[in-house]
Amino acid sequence: MIRFALIVASTLGFLLTAAMGNLMVPLLRSLQNRNRPAQTQQAPGPDRPENADPELERPAQPPTMGGLCLMVGVLAAVGVGWTAACVAEPQLLGAEGLLSTRLLIALFGALLFGGVGLADDIARIRRRSPLGLRRGTRLLLEAGAGAVVLVLLGANGCLAGGMALPGAGYVGLGVLAPLLWEAELVALAESVRITDEMDGLCCGTAFAVMLGLMLCMTVLGWFPLAVLPAALAGALMAFLLWNFPPAKLRLGSVGSLFLAGALGCIPLCIGWPDLALPLGLPYWLEGGMVFLQIVIYKLSHGRKQLFRTAPLHRWMEVRGSGSVQIFYAFCAAALLGAALALQWAKIS
Numbered sequence: 347m348i349r350f351a352l353i354v355a356s357t358l359g360f361l362l363t364a365a366m367g368n369l370m371v372p373l374l375r376s377l378q379n380r381n382r383p384a385q386t387q388q389a390p391g392p393d394r395p396e397n398a399d400p401e402l403e404r405p406a407q408p409p410t411m412g413g414l415c416l417m418v419g420v421l422a423a424v425g426v427g428w429t430a431a432c433v434a435e436p437q438l439l440g441a442e443g444l445l446s447t448r449l450l451i452a453l454f455g456a457l458l459f460g461g462v463g464l465a466d467d468i469a470r471i472r473r474r475s476p477l478g479l480r481r482g483t484r485l486l487l488e489a490g491a492g493a494v495v496l497v498l499l500g501a502n503g504c505l506a507g508g509m510a511l512p513g514a515g516y517v518g519l520g521v522l523a524p525l526l527w528e529a530e531l532v533a534l535a536e537s538v539r540i541t542d543e544m545d546g547l548c549c550g551t552a553f554a555v556m557l558g559l560m561l562c563m564t565v566l567g568w569f570p571l572a573v574l575p576a577a578l579a580g581a582l583m584a585f586l587l588w589n590f591p592p593a594k595l596r597l598g599s600v601g602s603l604f605l606a607g608a609l610g611c612i613p614l615c616i617g618w619p620d621l622a623l624p625l626g627l628p629y630w631l632e633g634g635m636v637f638l639q640i641v642i643y644k645l646s647h648g649r650k651q652l653f654r655t656a657p658l659h660r661w662m663e664v665r666g667s668g669s670v671q672i673f674y675a676f677c678a679a680a681l682l683g684a685a686l687a688l689q690w691a692k693i694s
Contacts, residue, residue: 348431348569352560352576355427359580363419367412367588371595374409408545408593411467415599416581417460421579424453431570438570449571451498452608452615458491459535459607463599470599476488478599485532488603492531494612496524509620527619528627531610534626537633538606539599544659545591546673551628551680552605553582558625558684559612562691568616578608591669624690627683628676632657 432438438445465480465487474507478484499505506517506527519526541548556575563572588595597605606629623630633693635658657665659672667675 348435351427351431351434351570351573354430355423355573355577356580358426359419359423359577361583362422363415363581363584364578364587366415366418367585369597370415371409371411371588373669374411374595377464401597408588408596410586410596410598411462411464411600412563412588413597413599413604414440415595416578416585416601417457417596417604418575419581419584420574421453421457421619423580424449424574427573428578431573436572444504445570448504449501449574450616451495451504452571452574452611454498455491455495455611455615456604458494458609459488459531460600460604462487462491462535463539463601463603466599468500485536488535489528491607492610493530494675495614496527499615500524504617506614506617506619509615510618510690511620512690520657527614530619530622531607533633534610534622534629535603535606537626537629538609538667539602540632540636540657541659541676542597542599544672545593545596545669546586546589546665546691547659547676548597548605549582549585549589550677552609552675553579553586554677554680554684555609555625556582558681558687559609559621561684561688562621562625563612563616565688565691566618568645571612571616574608574612578605583661586640591673618691621687621690624683624686627686628679631679632659635661 351606404504428446432446462484466484470478479487496505505524507520507523510516538548538552541551556579559575560572560579563569563575585595585601589597609626609629610619610622613619615627636655639655659676662672662675663669
């Protein structure tokens, strides 16, 4: 019956996200166009003004904040799927393992990170800043969301005090554990947010990651809680209908940070936070590239006057890779990370 609940969650996540996408795409496009300056498009030719603003002549970007469809669809799908599982096996509601508590904390943590992304998207749409929230403000909000999750887990006795390393067994971290999990959540959030710059990248890799997470939870004995990644996998499959390059709808910060929160909080809530390391392989590659450039810039004492970081997918794009090629390359990295995580779970 648990398998039936997972099928219900994934199917409902697909259907609800598809329905919400059909509803929200025209609304979000209208909102985006309303906030763009009025302009008259001119075809290239001899009558075109020489001082035409190139910013006004760029093609309209696909609407953002599509992650709201994802959040609503997943929330409803998880509720129905978990209810079906509990009806079939009432013992899931018992105190043993605190399954309901762990599930609710993981879902709440993902929604908290999604809320940070929503604030970032709103700031960008209202043109308070072309890049959304200031970096310091965004990092502070992400750290606050992570701290709330850690406090809730600690209050319920579910916070992992160490990590399992292949070949080394379980390694206790003591008081350093919460600090490490906090840093992991924030770093993962920033890394996943970068991937939304390229069409389909965040959505496609997250789909592969959620499938891998479901398999890992099955191996580790947390199969009932796989209802959350199952619902996410179904919703992401539906969202790819709009997000596959060329995208008609983007996740935005709200969707990418929601996925980052899910990827960070679900392993943390089942006591295996180290699974986010291999599962997040494509995101660590993106974030690692940016971090490496920042380190090199600092070591050069800021001698480069025009310094702007470029994530891995931009480097691939500059070197001739198309958006579809980059999409498949990162999906392959996500599948590799899922395979490593599954092996990690088997031997740890």
